Amino acid sequence: MIKAGFIFLTAFMAALVYLGAASVATRIISNKLKRQRFKTTVALMLTLWLVYVSLLSLAGVFTVGGLPPRIPLLLILPAFAFMTYFFRSQETKDLIAATPASWMVYAQSFRVVVELMLHGLFLDGVLPKAGTYEGYNYEIVIGITAISVGYLGNTRRVLPRIALIIWNGAGLATLAIIVFIMISHAYFPGIYSNPEKLNIADFGSFPYTLLAGFLMPLAVFLHVFSLKKLANER
Numbered sequence: 001m002i003k004a005g006f007i008f009l010t011a012f013m014a015a016l017v018y019l020g021a022a023s024v025a026t027r028i029i030s031n032k033l034k035r036q037r038f039k040t041t042v043a044l045m046l047t048l049w050l051v052y053v054s055l056l057s058l059a060g061v062f063t064v065g066g067l068p069p070r071i072p073l074l075l076i077l078p079a080f081a082f083m084t085y086f087f088r089s090q091e092t093k094d095l096i097a098a099t100p101a102s103w104m105v106y107a108q109s110f111r112v113v114v115e116l117m118l119h120g121l122f123l124d125g126v127l128p129k130a131g132t133y134e135g136y137n138y139e140i141v142i143g144i145t146a147i148s149v150g151y152l153g154n155t156r157r158v159l160p161r162i163a164l165i166i167w168n169g170a171g172l173a174t175l176a177i178i179v180f181i182m183i184s185h186a187y188f189p190g191i192y193s194n195p196e197k198l199n200i201a202d203f204g205s206f207p208y209t210l211l212a213g214f215l216m217p218l219a220v221f222l223h224v225f226s227l228k229k230l231a232n233e234r
Contacts, residue, residue, distance in 0.1 A: 002120045006207040009113055010214050014046050017218070020103055021095075028098045049079075053213035054206055062204030069187040071204060071212050076179075079217035087228060096229050104226040105150030105164075108171065111143030114215055126203055128196030131181045139178060142171045164230060168223045175219055182212075 021042045029035040053075060056062065062071050086092055115137065121127045122134070129135045149167050153159035186203065189195035202208065 002117050002124070003207050005113070005117050005120075006210050006215075009110060009117075010050070010207070010210045013107075013110055013215065013218060014050065016107065018043055018046060020099070020107075024095060024098045028094055050210075050214065053209055057204070057206035057209040057213075060205070062209055063201045064204070065186065065200040067187065069183060071186070071209070072183060075209065075213040076217065079213070080220075083217070083221055083224065087224060093232070096225065096232060099225070099229070100154070101226065101229050101233075102150040102154035104222045104229070105146055105154055105167075107222055108146035108219065109143050110215075111139050111146070111219060113143075114211070115140040115143065118211075121203070121208070124202075125197065126199045126208070128181070128185050128198050130196055131178060131185070131198070136181060137178045138174045142167075142174055161230060165227065168226050168230075171223045172220065175216065175223075179216065 018039075022039045025035050025038045029038060056074060061074065064070065115133050118127060118137065119132045119134070122129055122132045131137055133140045145167070149159065149164070153164045153167075182198065182203075184191055185195060185198035186200050189198075
């Protein structure tokens with residue numbers, strides 16, 4: 001059930017990213033050929049990345065503990081490298097300007113589902129309690145508040161700009177906390193006096209690697225996109 005949830009949620013969010021990008025492209029790219037090329041590029045990049053994550057996972061690359069930490073090096077680092085390139089690209093400015101700010105915030109509600117699945121993994125003995133909302137993972141708060149913040153802050157514009165900045169900053173902070181918890185329990189359990197269990201053999205297998213390989217980077221991407229848009233609007 002949890003495995004199917006990770007697969008379905010990843011497919012749903014990938015489709016949402018594509019549809020959002022395609023909708024914005026329709027607005028800002030008048031040339032039909034260039035517009036179609038852009039849509040094809042987005043679809044191809046999403047597909048290739050998910051295939052990359054899936055193939056390495058199915059091959060058992062991430063089920064081995066110890067150093068070097070494979071999940072951070074082969075999944076998280078490349079995803080963040082792409083984000084750095086994307087947000088420094090000159091063409092990205094037009095894309096950000098044409099994208100409704102509320103989309104990026106509303107989309108963060110998917111984190112509620114992620115947190116429920118993480119709790120399920122804890123109950124199955126895969127993750128430590130510290131990595132769930134019963135421990136030090138406050139991600140579910142960001143997911144629960146996403147719809148109201150998007151509506152009040154972006155659609156109705158009754159929330160001050162600083163409130164949106166703080167909310168996005170809090171979202172990035174909660175992500176940093178959970179990433180630290182997962183990586184430290186998986187690869188550096190010695191830093192804890194009484195480390196909880198993180199079953200890397202399961203957590204590093206498909207489809208659970210979609211969390212580190214797609215869902216977590218997507219949440220970071222949405223926050224940075226929102227902050228960039230707020231900065232540009234100012």
